[in-house]
Amino acid sequence: MKPLLEVKNLKKYFSTPAGQLHAVDDVTFNILPGETLGVVGESGCGKSTLGRVILNLLPATDGEIYFEDEPIVGVKRDKLMQLRRNIQIIFQDPFSSLDPRMTVSELISEPLETFKIYKSKSERIKKVESLMDTVGLAARLYNTYPHELDGGRRQRIGIARALALDPKFIVCDEPVSALDVSIQAQILNLMQDIQAEKGLTYIFITHNLSVVKHISNDILVMYLGKMMEKSEAEDLFNNTLHPYSKALLSAIPDPSIDNRRKRILLKGELTSPINPKPGCRFAVRCPYAKQQCFEVEPELEEVLPKHFVACHLTREINQL
Amino acid sequence: MKLLEIKDLTIHYVLDEDTVEAVNHIDLALEKGEALGLVGETGAGKTTTALGILGLIPDPPGKVISGEIIFEEENLLTKSAGQMRKIRGEKISMVFQDPMTALNPVLTVGDQISEVIKLHQNIPIAEATARACQMLEMVGIPAERINEYPHQFSGGMKQRVVIAIALACNPTLLIADEPTTALDVTIQAQVIDMIRDLRAKIGTSMLLITHDLGVVADICDKVAIIYAGEIVEYGNLTHIYNETAHPYTKGLFGSLPRLDIMVNRLNPIPGIMPDPTDLPQGCSFAPRCLNKCDRCDIEPPQNHEISPGHIVRCHLYAEDADDCREVK
DSSP states (O other): OOOSEEEEEEEEEEEETTEEEEEEEEEEEEEOTTOEEEEEOOTTSSHHHHHHHHTTSSOOSEEEEEETTEEOTTOOHHHHHHHHHHEEEEOSOTTTSSOTTSOHHHHHHHHHHHTTOOSSHHHHHHHHHHHHHHTTOOGGGTTOOGGGSOHHHHHHHHHHHHHTTOOSEEEEESTTTTSOHHHHHHHHHHHHHHHHHHTOEEEEEESOHHHHHHHOSEEEEEETTEEEEEEEHHHHHHSOOSHHHHHHHHHSOOSOSSSOOOOOOOOSOOOOOBSOOSSOTTGGGOTTOOHHHHHSOOOOEEEETTEEEOOTTHHHHHTO | OEEEEEEEEEEEEEOSSOEEEEEEEEEEEEETTOEEEEEOOTTSSHHHHHHHHHTOOOTTTEEEEEEEEEETTEEGGGSOHHHHHHHBTTTEEEEOSOHHHHSOTTSOHHHHHHHHHHHHSOOOHHHHHHHHHHHHHHTTOOGGGGGOOGGGSOHHHHHHHHHHHHHTTOOSEEEEESTTTTSOHHHHHHHHHHHHHHHHHHOOEEEEEESOHHHHHHHOSEEEEEETTEEEEEEEHHHHHHSOOSHHHHHHHHHSOOSSSOOSSOOOOOSOOOOTTSOOSSOTTGGGOTTOOHHHHHSOOOEEEEETTEEEESGGGSTTOHHHHHHO
């Protein structure tokens, strides 16, 4: 099957007074239609920047992105508008991503008006009503304002807005992080149902590994702008190869008191992504790091079928 | 021996038009040296309970309607503002959720730690500063950084400073309100590990407020699940995690995506938390409950001790609840 989205050697650097901030550095992946790629990492690893560069909300510094074989990087404005009909985004914070002065129906019909999808107002209203039904918003909320609603319902508005143009691909940037667990589960189920029904493709950006495992086919682990490991979701959890992924997995507090996992505690904190030193970005915190790791940057390598790792010592650590 | 005992505590926020029933008839007990996890979702009344213990409920609009908070055999609710000021920071201290806003940006971390010591203990400044250095070392920050300002520290480090301030006077009770929620997982793991070590070393009792059942399993001995201002289930870790009894607690576990178990669909709790200005007449969880029967809509449930130390507030466990169980 042909991939829906191809990202090749994508780079996004920001110029800061202190130097070049390497937010996304040489990221490469494909997503097949109907699948979900989970992107995980801690704050500052570049996962949100990656999402925004894919949408061309931020221009890429270098590299290529193809959506259905059409390039996204450096595309002209009218072409970009067309692309955006097919690529949408759901934002993290349903409290700040909705205009407080617009009603639910105005918010959801805004994309329809921007793209002049329907000629008559009645058709547009019908579409808004059907979108509200799809995302589980009661019809009586049609004229309410976001501040009258709880976080879960607001996030449903965000999802309805993203779905309004019948896109093929949605960038989900931490869509459930601001929600309580019982509401989070409702939204995750909704997103899975919509995906199955409409054959959508997702890139699901989050810091929550349990959520990403639940929803993804493939998972990409990022650290300071770099890809550390990428594999099928099950494989990443059952056969974790990269030392950072191992530590990240073991750090999740497990809501169970049986068979407690042994925790790998990382030393120190994230180093600065501004003018990063040569070598592996994770080396300073890595329990296995050797001289080589501080000097040569490891390449992403297919260590096992469909399982990519960027680490000099993968084979040694995992006895492959 | 009981260090803290909360009996029938009710706290309301009285507004012009309506009354927010934030905490309703809470009973809680904490033994000396124990760590109790208070778990609930946004708006469940976790933070109000903590502020109530510290006497920090903003009045108006907050009002303690009824109840007693017995700490070291004295009722904190009868204390004057001056007496409470002596207790806060010395005997009971608090770690706030967001380390970015809990610290004063124009004071060095050393000044902020020694401030508490100077306030409560009559010792020379040099000694207070030396003690601040010790505290920094204890939370894993080199003492040389004592003259640095909060902006020079990362989020995890700032939270360590906040914890150092809270522990500076060796309090008997530490209230930690979501101490790791704002941190990244690997940093959270470091802070959890440190809290566990410190508790083992200095034996402070702790009330940990969180929404994360994973963090509770890591740190606490006892757990109280709070919903709409009521404790719906209380017990030790085994009771809550392996013998889960209340339908809400079961719903919470069903909502969590798990790393060890593969499920295709989560089982969320339907609906949303009731409006605290308009709580249901019967059980506040009834509108979302899958085991609901007629009685739940009319009559608020009582506490039932289903095994020693495991208390559930639900009609399902009443002796005369046969009709409820049939529905189930």
